[in-house]
Amino acid sequence: MKVPILLPNIFNHPFTYESDINLKVGDYVVVPFGKSKITGVVWDEFEKKDKKKFKIKTVLKKLNVSPLKKTTIKFLNWFAEYNIIPKGMALKLVLLSSNAIEKLQKDAYKIFDSSTKTNLMELSEEQKKSLIKMNISNEKFRVHVLQGTTGSGKTMVYFSALNNIINKGLQGLILLPEIGLTSQFEKKFKEFFGFMPAVWHSGISKKNKEVIWSGITSGKIRVVIGARSSLFLPFRKLGLIIVDEEHDQSYKQDEGVTYNARDMAISRASFENIPINLITAVPSIETFENIKKGKYSVSRLEQRYQNASLPNYEIINLKDTKLEKQSWLSKKIIEKVNFHLEKNDQVLFFLNRRGFSPHVICNKCFNSYSCPNCSINLVYHKNKDNLLCHYCGFKSSLKRNCIKDGDCEIIFSGPGVERISEEVKKKFPSKKIEIFSSDTMNKKDSSTKLEKIINNEIQILVGTQLISKGFHFPNLNCIVVVDIDLSSQGHDLRGAEKNLQLYHQLSGRAGRTGKPATVYFQTYKSNTKMISDLTNSNPDIFLDRELDIRKKNNLPPFQRFISLILTGDNEEKLGKEAYKFKIFIENKLSGKILGPVSAPIFKLKKKYRIRLLIRGAKTLKLQNSLAQAIPNYKFQPGIKLSVDVDPINFN
Ligand SMILES: [Zn+2]
Numbered sequence: 001m002k003v004p005i006l007l008p009n010i011f012n013h014p015f016t017y018e019s020d021i022n023l024k025v026g027d028y029v030v031v032p033f034g035k036s037k038i039t040g041v042v043w044d045e046f047e048k049k050d051k052k053k054f055k056i057k058t059v060l061k062k063l064n065v066s067p068l069k070k071t072t073i074k075f076l077n078w079f080a081e082y083n084i085i086p087k088g089m090a091l092k093l094v095l096l097s098s099n100a101i102e103k104l105q106k107d108a109y110k111i112f113d114s115s116t117k118t119n120l121m122e123l124s125e126e127q128k129k130s131l132i133k134m135n136i137s138n139e140k141f142r143v144h145v146l147q148g149t150t151g152s153g154k155t156m157v158y159f160s161a162l163n164n165i166i167n168k169g170l171q172g173l174i175l176l177p178e179i180g181l182t183s184q185f186e187k188k189f190k191e192f193f194g195f196m197p198a199v200w201h202s203g204i205s206k207k208n209k210e211v212i213w214s215g216i217t218s219g220k221i222r223v224v225i226g227a228r229s230s231l232f233l234p235f236r237k238l239g240l241i242i243v244d245e246e247h248d249q250s251y252k253q254d255e256g257v258t259y260n261a262r263d264m265a266i267s268r269a270s271f272e273n274i275p276i277n278l279i280t281a282v283p284s285i286e287t288f289e290n291i292k293k294g295k296y297s298v299s300r301l302e303q304r305y306q307n308a309s310l311p312n313y314e315i316i317n318l319k320d321t322k323l324e325k326q327s328w329l330s331k332k333i334i335e336k337v338n339f340h341l342e343k344n345d346q347v348l349f350f351l352n353r354r355g356f357s358p359h360v361i362c363n364k365c366f367n368s369y370s371c372p373n374c375s376i377n378l379v380y381h382k383n384k385d386n387l388l389c390h391y392c393g394f395k396s397s398l399k400r401n402c403i404k405d406g407d408c409e410i411i412f413s414g415p416g417v418e419r420i421s422e423e424v425k426k427k428f429p430s431k432k433i434e435i436f437s438s439d440t441m442n443k444k445d446s447s448t449k450l451e452k453i454i455n456n457e458i459q460i461l462v463g464t465q466l467i468s469k470g471f472h473f474p475n476l477n478c479i480v481v482v483d484i485d486l487s488s489q490g491h492d493l494r495g496a497e498k499n500l501q502l503y504h505q506l507s508g509r510a511g512r513t514g515k516p517a518t519v520y521f522q523t524y525k526s527n528t529k530m531i532s533d534l535t536n537s538n539p540d541i542f543l544d545r546e547l548d549i550r551k552k553n554n555l556p557p558f559q560r561f562i563s564l565i566l567t568g569d570n571e572e573k574l575g576k577e578a579y580k581f582k583i584f585i586e587n588k589l590s591g592k593i594l595g596p597v598s599a600p601i602f603k604l605k606k607k608y609r610i611r612l613l614i615r616g617a618k619t620l621k622l623q624n625s626l627a628q629a630i631p632n633y634k635f636q637p638g639i640k641l642s643v644d645v646d647p648i649n650f651n
């Protein structure tokens with residue numbers, strides 16, 4: 001018999017093979033390809049176009065793996081089409097390092113087996129009502145949104161919903177932003193369900209991945225909690241998907257194969273015809289629109305744990321006070337913080353900037369220290385005593401010779417968390433202070449640090465946005481936003497939405513155990529409406545207005561954006577090529593093409609970058625015509641095109 005086999009490589013079509021073995025759609029096989037052997041899957045359709053005649057080769061063997069479900073194959077076909085990537089690359093996301101794992105010994109999955117009894121927690125009235133709403137029409141595809149204030153116990157509600165599903169013998173998937181995959185979360189899971197979930201992210205060992213992959217295909221593993229890549233696991237009988245923190249922008253993979261894991265999770269649920277629950281405190285603008293249109297059902301949790309109220313907000317206008325030189329904390333804020341410290345409150349100074357200073361210049365030659373590979377300033381990290389590029393990882397020492405004479409005379413312009421931490425140390429010398437950023441919270445000792453913070457052994461934190469991500473610090477009752485003006489700058493159409501999410505998540509860290517809490521904002525602006533909008537306890541007002549703006553300006557979610565980035569070594573050649581390419585695709589698409597313009601980060605990792613933005617109706621036609629046009633254009637050597645459907649970052 002002849003069979004179509006899709007291989008995990010850059011081809012967008014299956015290859016035709018001959019087989020002596022009886023094969024069905026979804027079977028995993030090993031086939032010869034070129035000079036090597038490769039694992040593939042029997043696909044649901046032969047290649048449509050008959051190109052050159054190859055000699056048809058024979059399937060070598062069928063692997064002892066439960067077949068990939070037809071519904072999953074249909075999802076992968078659609079996934080490839082939607083994101084404009086080859087089908088083979090979509091299959092690669094399913095296979096494990098381009099391989100399938102044959103059935104393992106039964107006891108390989110022992111640790112994921114239920115042994116202890118489940119410990120169902122008593123839900124509050126509000127939680128119970130939410131759960132009932134969530135469980136409506138649970139047998140087929142539907143999207144439900146659980147919108148709950150930070151600290152209102154959303155996890156317990158969706159754990160209970162998941163429990164129903166696994167009691168029916170089905171599997172469940174909980175997607176979390178990578179940073180949410182902490183041991184704290186696993187512990188919570190174990191306590192509730194009485195067994196360990198399979199945890200899936202880029203950092204787990206190969207051996208572990210093999211066990212989990214195999215346990216999922218055979219149905220031995222019931223629940224996976226994972227980062228975005230877990231969405232492509234070949235579940236045998238998936239019954240429910242949960243996307244926690246659905247608004248989190250890190251669900252967007254924007255390097256390599258680009259996709260939005262939240263949106264793709266919804267599609268997968270639709271192809272598998274199973275329910276999906278989106279969990280959030282403040283929905284993303286897309287989700288908010290779908291709630292308004294009635295496409296998604298919604299339930300709300302408004303009470304916080306122990307009836308804690310949301311923090312108060314106070315604006316401190318820096319226009320009225322004079323800051324000392326090289327200082328970023330006003331007298332007034334120091335007084336406020338002292339007041340909190342006396343009450344044994346934990347305090348957080350928030351500034352979304354890693355390192356010591358984001359901009360270093362020489363006072364003699366006025367040269368600024370920028371990255372030789374990227375058009376970006378180098379950030380000075382005092383702890384490591386070097387200058388660092390946050391985009392390509394370039395490192396250099398501070399020492400540099402001045403064009404004028406001798407060494408440069410260095411000026412640090414502006415603060416990062418390290419610099420604020422120095423100022424805080426001076427102002428509060430007796431307190432224990434810790435920096436909370438991706439530089440200091442590396443995996444190894446982060447759990448001991450977290451423990452110390454939770455036990456109030458650390459009185460003052462200085463943190464970047466990392467701290468806004470779902471951590472529970474019981475004593476944190478005072479947050480100081482060092483400079484809110486910094487986050488209102490930017491060129492990003494999602495800037496307002498990003499800020500709304502950030503400050504809601506951030507203030508959600510405070511006052512979690514019922515004590516009164518306050519968030520202070522330092523600003524130079526006299527118009528503080530932006531701050532009061534961001535902090536309104538009803539985010540729907542803000543989202544409604546944002547949706548209006550998007551509609552008026554034909555922006556997503558009302559139109560589709562597809563971003564095209566051309567990169568190359570030669571600035572001039574690249575510019576010309578971008579114009580030529582635009583003219584080439586222009587009459588082949590139903591959308592409007594904006595640009596070409598230099599990308600905001602014009603040079604990145606030694607490559608110049610030019611951007612085109614396609615805007616069009618939200619149908620697959622836009623992707624299809626683009627996918628058809630691109631292969632017919634021959635780019636000049638050294639120029640590369642990358643395509644990003646529904647872009648989130650506009651760097
Ligand atoms: Zn760089």
Ligand SMILES: [Zn+2]
Pocket residue numbers: 362363364365366367401402403404407408409
């Ligand atoms: Zn100099």
